[in-house]
Structure formats: structure tokens, C-alpha cells
Amino acid sequence: MTRSLVDIAYVRAGDKGDSVSVGVLAKSPEYYAQVIASVTPKTVAALYGDWVQGKIEVFPMPNIDGCLVLMHDALGGSATNTLRFDQTAKSLGTAILRLPAIAP
């Protein structure tokens, strides 16, 4: 059975202006390489579609076996004027866990 990130990672998401940040943490160090292989600007862009209008950056954080996904122009404005119900993108992060876990 194909595994997805929900099996091997935790997330914490939040907003910063119009950007959405999602920290993705391997549940165990042995999954770190899979997390890095699975979470790329390309896979993240395909996942969120037109909800992300700007650049997508993925910063590896080997010190905590994770990475930080930064999506620009991704909140439909900022928390203070977006039309989204989830004004601070708290729930948007767990969508990352839908990505298939790819072997490095």
C-alpha cells in the first residue's frame, strides 16, 4: 500500500502576512529523507492549486528532521482581510499530509 505523509510526519501551520508557513516534521529520524523527497515546491504547488498564487519555498531543517514550507500569496490577502474561513491558515497545513510518501 502506498503510504502518504500522514503516516510519517506531523505538521504545524500558520500565517505571516499573505504567506502561509507549514512546518513538516518526520515522526522519526528514519523518515526524514522521505519527507524531504516528498515535499517539494512542485508537489506542494500541484496540491494547493490556485490557492497559492506566489512562490513556494521548501527549507530543509535537518536539525529537527523536518522542513519548512513557505507559500507566498497563499492566504487570499492577509489574516485581516482574507475571504477564507481559516483566516490564519491553521488547518491548511494538514493538507500537506495528503502528499504521497516518496522514497528518496
Added chain:
Amino acid sequence: MPNTLKNTSVRLGCGAGFWGDAFDPALELAERGNLDFLCFDFLAELTMSLLQRVRAKDPGQGYVPDMVNWFADLAAPAKASGTTLVCNGGGVSPRAGAEALAKALQAKGIAGRKIGVVAGDDVLGRLEAFRDAGVKLTHMRTGEDGFDRIKSKVVSANVYLGSDGIIEALEGGSEIVVTGRVTDSALFIGPAMHRLGWGFDQPDRIASAITVGHILECAAGCTGGMSSRFDQMPRMGEVGFPIAEIFNDGTATISKLPGSGGHVDQFTVKEHLVYEIGDPRSYFTPDGVADFTTPHIAEAGADVVRVTGMRGKARPDSLKLLIGYSDGWIGEGLLMFPWPNAHARARKAEETLRERFKRLGLSSSAISFNYIGLNMLHGPAAPMPSSDNLNEVGLRVAVKTASRDEAEKVRRACSQLWIMGPGGTSFGAPMKPRPTIALWPTLVPRDLVSHSVEHITS
């Protein structure tokens, strides 16, 4: 200027992660935390604009009202424990907030308490002077220079100050510190620098304080709140807020009170390290730049996590200035539909609402429809179900308008579906139009901004 006392460590607690947070964990920390400092973050990005509106109606207001009641109740246990209280609850009126607090303390018979007031962040009246000095107020993210476009709509303008003012207040003998807009982490960095005698020429030490401040600043955010493993967190309704001990060598431990709910473990701390940040290699604050790819985070006992190895760079020459301006209105509505064919009912209701908007001549700059239970939270990332056999589906509509009257049409159209909508439609209370604030982040040279510190006594 550094503190002459050679302290080997400082104990800090977080008493609030936002305006609206729980009071009981803060009281427990004041009573039993054995803390040097208990620090409270009351301000979010939007808060300054909201408080500025309050102050515009009444110049004696504009601070966070909860701060006054809380600190009045905490002052006695904090004093008994030798704990100094620090908060940014002064909002846009730190002096008025401190005066209200002094009065509240006097009413409880607490006299002679020295309250430090840190201000200088509010530059609403200085924007033109900045421009005269050659500061373009370029939008940090979009690079747009057109500040004139929003000039007439500006509601608030606050510089994110660093720790300097807090340190100065503590050196002046403050037993309570009330600030305006300082960075959330400065509430922790200032006390740590003061107590440990650290200076801004020690970027790795400052990076330690930034990292610890960032981990602590959302209170329960690192003790089980918001956790991916929330189902495994015990008694979260009685959660303990975090305690940090920072040592003179730059290492730190994160913990909480024994017996309190929640957990402190490697994942609660790691998850918070990555919360609401940009490039983790350069976490900018006015006090220094921390590299969040350097800390080593490891469990060191039950509900104790050790954080070591922090590295950073010297503080930047520019400070962040956040300008809030009025940006029209949002009208919204929420309708719920039952089985059978709940999804189809919701789709037909959307079609009907669009027809009503047209009939009512709604003028809007953006319209958003989402299906609650299907795609409201994950948007395009959510796969839609192949069959329509769902127990219930909701429709949420949100519309951006220039005026309140236009936003009101959204409420009216949604209410009209009470009878002209699908059978079985359920409505909650109609949602009122709300005014919105947009944010214009920019940078100003540090030397154009100066903090102020004064003391008042209860």
C-alpha cells in the same frame, strides 16, 4: 550597561499567548513557577489597528483591558515569588494602561509598586516625517512604492521594537513592565539579557534568547496546544503554560509545572519552533537574527526538553513597521443542508445566491463560495466525494465590498433564501458585515526610531 550581578541562569514563564488566553495557567505560574519573570504576549497583527480605533473614540483607552485585571490579581503572588511581570498589553496606549493598572493596584491596597512604561513604537503621527527623511515606506513583500494610494486610509502605524526599552525599564527598577508594540520574543529576550548581563555584541547568546522566546511566546503552543498529537495530550483543559530556564552558556530547558495538563516533549517544542516563521535560517527580530536550523532539541526527562547549539547574527539596521489601513468590508453568510442530496442542494443554493446578488446589483471585488464539510479548509487540495450521500453539507459565502451597504446585500440575499432556497435549509444567526483592515509592512532605519521609558508608581 550590562547587569553587574553574575547570574548563571534565568527562569521565564509565558502567561499568555494572545489577548483572550486563559488566566488560570498564568496564576499557577505566578504562584508556583519560582520564576524570575512571567511574560505575556497580548498583541496580534490586527490588534494594534483595533486598539487604535478604540483610542480614537476615547484617548484614555487603547490598551488591552484584560491586562489591568490580570496584573492586578497577579501582582501579590508575583511579588511573593520574586517574579517580575512583563507584557505588551499597553497596546497603543501604554501610559494609560499603566495608569489604569496603578489605580487597580491601589484599589487592592497595593501601594508603591513601580511600573515601567515602554513606548515609542507608535509612529502614526510621524509617517510624513519619515518620508521627508527619505524613507519611501516601500511594501516589504510586493516592493510597491505607492504609499500615497493608502495614505488617507491609514489607521495605525507601529514599529516592532526590540528589547532595549524593556532592559532599560528593568535596570530602572521596574517590578512590572507594560509596553506597546515590541516583538513577541522581546518580552523574553529583554528579561534574559538583563538578568544574564548579555549584550547585543553576543549574537549567538541573543539567538538563544530569540529561540526560547519564540518557543514560549504562544504559551500552550509548546505544551500540547495545537499539537499534531493532541489526542495523546492529557487534561488539556488544565494545561500548564511553559517555563524556560536559560543558562549563561546559551543553553536552555523548556518545561512546565508538575501536575499540570499537556506535555512538553521534543515534538511539542519542534512543532512550535516552525510555527509562523519564514526562512528558518534567518529569523529576523530587532534584537538579532536567529538560525532555526541550528538548535538541537532533545528530551531530558519527563516534560523537560533541552535546547542547545543556537547560532545567530547581529541585529539588523532596519526595524519592521506595520501600517494598518481600512480596506473595505466583508459580507458573509452560512447555510447548512441535510441529507438526502445535501451537496446538490448546496450547489443549487450557490446558483440561487449568485442570481440574487445580480438582482440586488451587488458590487464586489471578490466573491468566494466554499462547501463546508467538503473543501472550505483545504480548498483545491481536498478531493471531492464521488457520490452525494453525505449527512450534511454547508455553503459559506464571503464577499469583499467597498462599503457597508454593499456588504449588507450579502446578508440580505442569504436571508432571502430562508424561503426561496432549497427545502430543509438551516440558517444560524445572520452574520453582520465587518470592516476589514489591510496591512502594509515596511522597514524604517533603526536610527529614526527611539523608544521611551518612564516609571509610574502605584
